[in-house]
Amino acid sequence: MRRRRVRAWIVMALLATGWPGRADAYIHLGISNGPNSTPIKWTAVPVRWFVNDGSAPGVSASQLQSELAQAFATWEAVPTAAIAFQFVGFTSAMPSEDDGLSVLGFQSAPEMDRVLGATSFTVDTSSGSILESDVFFNSIFLWSVSATGDSGRFDLRSVATHEIGHFLGLGHSALGETEMRPEGGRRVLGSGAVMFPISLGRGVVADRVLQPDDIAGASDLYPDGDFKTTTGIITGHVRLNGAAVKGAHVVAFNPRTGVLIGNFSGSDGTFRIGGLVAGPYVLRVEPLDDADIDSFFDAADVNVNFQVTFHDKLVVAPAGGASASIDVAVRAK
Amino acid sequence: MSERASNRGHVPAVRVCVLSVAFVAIAVGVGGAQTPSTLPGRLRVGAGVGWLAGAEIAAQPADLRSASGSSYRLFQSETELVATPTFDARIGFALTRRYEVEGRAAINRPELRTVVSSDAEATGSFTITENIDEYVFDGGIVVHLNELKAIGLVPFAMGGAGYIRRLHDRQSLVEEGHLYYVGGGVTRALFARSQGFVRGASVRADLRLNVFSTELDDDSHLQGSASGVFIVAF
Numbered sequence: 211m212r213r214r215r216v217r218a219w220i221v222m223a224l225l226a227t228g229w230p231g232r233a234d235a236y237i238h239l240g241i242s243n244g245p246n247s248t249p250i251k252w253t254a255v256p257v258r259w260f261v262n263d264g265s266a267p268g269v270s271a272s273q274l275q276s277e278l279a280q281a282f283a284t285w286e287a288v289p290t291a292a293i294a295f296q297f298v299g300f301t302s303a304m305p306s307e308d309d310g311l312s313v314l315g316f317q318s319a320p321e322m323d324r325v326l327g328a329t330s331f332t333v334d335t336s337s338g339s340i341l342e343s344d345v346f347f348n349s350i351f352l353w354s355v356s357a358t359g360d361s362g363r364f365d366l367r368s369v370a371t372h373e374i375g376h377f378l379g380l381g382h383s384a385l386g387e388t389e390m391r392p393e394g395g396r397r398v399l400g401s402g403a404v405m406f407p408i409s410l411g412r413g414v415v416a417d418r419v420l421q422p423d424d425i426a427g428a429s430d431l432y433p434d435g436d437f438k439t440t441t442g443i444i445t446g447h448v449r450l451n452g453a454a455v456k457g458a459h460v461v462a463f464n465p466r467t468g469v470l471i472g473n474f475s476g477s478d479g480t481f482r483i484g485g486l487v488a489g490p491y492v493l494r495v496e497p498l499d500d501a502d503i504d505s506f507f508d509a510a511d512v513n514v515n516f517q518v519t520f521h522d523k524l525v526v527a528p529a530g531g532a533s534a535s536i537d538v539a540v541r542a543k
Numbered sequence: 544m545s546e547r548a549s550n551r552g553h554v555p556a557v558r559v560c561v562l563s564v565a566f567v568a569i570a571v572g573v574g575g576a577q578t579p580s581t582l583p584g585r586l587r588v589g590a591g592v593g594w595l596a597g598a599e600i601a602a603q604p605a606d607l608r609s610a611s612g613s614s615y616r617l618f619q620s621e622t623e624l625v626a627t628p629t630f631d632a633r634i635g636f637a638l639t640r641r642y643e644v645e646g647r648a649a650i651n652r653p654e655l656r657t658v659v660s661s662d663a664e665a666t667g668s669f670t671i672t673e674n675i676d677e678y679v680f681d682g683g684i685v686v687h688l689n690e691l692k693a694i695g696l697v698p699f700a701m702g703g704a705g706y707i708r709r710l711h712d713r714q715s716l717v718e719e720g721h722l723y724y725v726g727g728g729v730t731r732a733l734f735a736r737s738q739g740f741v742r743g744a745s746v747r748a749d750l751r752l753n754v755f756s757t758e759l760d761d762d763s764h765l766q767g768s769a770s771g772v773f774i775v776a777f
């Protein structure tokens with residue numbers, strides 16, 4: 211068994227993740243094995259988790275545990291995903307320790323002044339099995355456990371729900387729109403996923419609730435029941451002047467339900483969007499320009515020099531299968 | 544993909560298309576004859592062509608969650624089935640001079656069209672399409688209003704229900720649904736006789752209002768149709 215420590219971040223406004231693996235296999239985190247990518251996931255369930263017994267200003271360890279339990283329950287409640295968690299107890303072990311325990315807790319990281327929280331893993335790099343995952347919440351920020359939010363504090367459960375998405379093995383979603391702040395950093399205009407890498411901001415509790423993109427990602431990684439036979443996949447290539455486009459954000463939009471689910475094209479321009487309710491979809495391809503690219507990819511060759519493009523045909527996601535490969539030609543800016 | 548020069552106007556939630564049919568009945572000097580369809584106990588077989596009106600399927604925004612609690616619109620979409628020719632075959636059986644039961648199989652190839660507009664990052668609107676194969680099997684009752692016959696035309700009313708089967712992307716997806724319809728029209732006899740294998744022939748024009756729903760959404764949709772049919776009675 212080859213063990214490796216890897217890390218993913220959630221950021222407040224500007225910074226992005228440093229994810230050393232590949233993110234081009236759906237929105238799952240993956241381990242690069244030569245040219246291939248192996249999604250990482252838990253294989254032993256229920257996943258046992260501990261809470262560090264430290265506190266942060268205004269939030270006790272027991273309040274932290276309560277918020278985490280509700281965030282875990284949110285992911286457990288996805289009807290099309292089979293994942294279960296078990297709270298074991300409080301511990302003095304820190305989230306950053308490679309000790310075989312999956313620990314979540316507060317930790318002060320003043321050097322990460324734009325990082326609200328981070329998730330790290332120990333994985334079996336041959337199989338992709340997650341052996342341990344730790345989550346820390348940066349205690350340099352003020353946190354809230356208020357049911358309706360506190361305008362001066364970040365909602366702990368919202369950020370926990372995001373980090374637990376990483377804990378499951380999900381990467382960041384690019385389903386969101388941002389604008390640059392005059393003082394630097396980005397402001398989120400809209401977010402289509404809890405797994406969008408930038409927080410909606412202080413006082414906002416909206417990300418306690420999963421969106422279709424999150425549900426599709428979790429279900430695709432931990433499929434339950436008839437999920438695989440009742441949902442479909444859209445696959446294809448993104449090309450610019452005939453050349454593969456890496457890092458294009460491809461979104462499938464269901465025009466009957468309004469559901470949006472996205473993914474990225476890989477280094478060869480291919481993309482795969484799974485977990486789609488069977489039906490025809492609109493495909494929208496956009497450059498990855500609403501968050502720092504390294505929120506999603508570790509490579510610098512992501513192409514963002516093309517226009518937002520709609521594929522000219524509705525693309526059908528068949529139940530239990532995949533579409534024929536779709537070629538989407540984008541135009542340069 | 545085509546970029547439209549201007550944004551579409553608002554499409555009403557329910558569109559009822561009123562179609563007119565250019566239908567010429569061939570008068571063959573049997574104005575006073577009994578129409579074949581009103582001969583009780585006779586089987587009738589017909590074939591027709593017509594026009595299936597468009598139908599609004601959905602008007603859905605692509606909305607994102609915003610910090611304020613309201614939504615941020617990524618783009619707007621409007622989806623419709625575009626009007627298309629329809630071809631059908633029918634079989635009927637006259638129970639009495641007034642009442643007839645009728646079954647129909649129709650083949651259509653409508654375009655499913657989504658127009659995307661008001662994109663947050665792209666100007667103009669975009670038309671995105673798919674051609675689907677649609678098969679409709681329905682049946683109902685036809686009530687011939689013989690007492691209202693005028694200038695050789697016998698009006699009728701009809702109603703019934705049926706099954707819709709749509710094939711997307713060369714059958715990679717089968718969409719099933721059901722429909723109900725009401726309508727009416729006129730029948731004109733071409734000839735009628737009391738002996739022989741073929742007992743008569745007639746032509747007919749009808750207008751229908753269909754209400755359909757399928758498994759891909761929970762909504763009911765209105766769609767008009769018009770057709771002309773050539774009928775032979777045996």
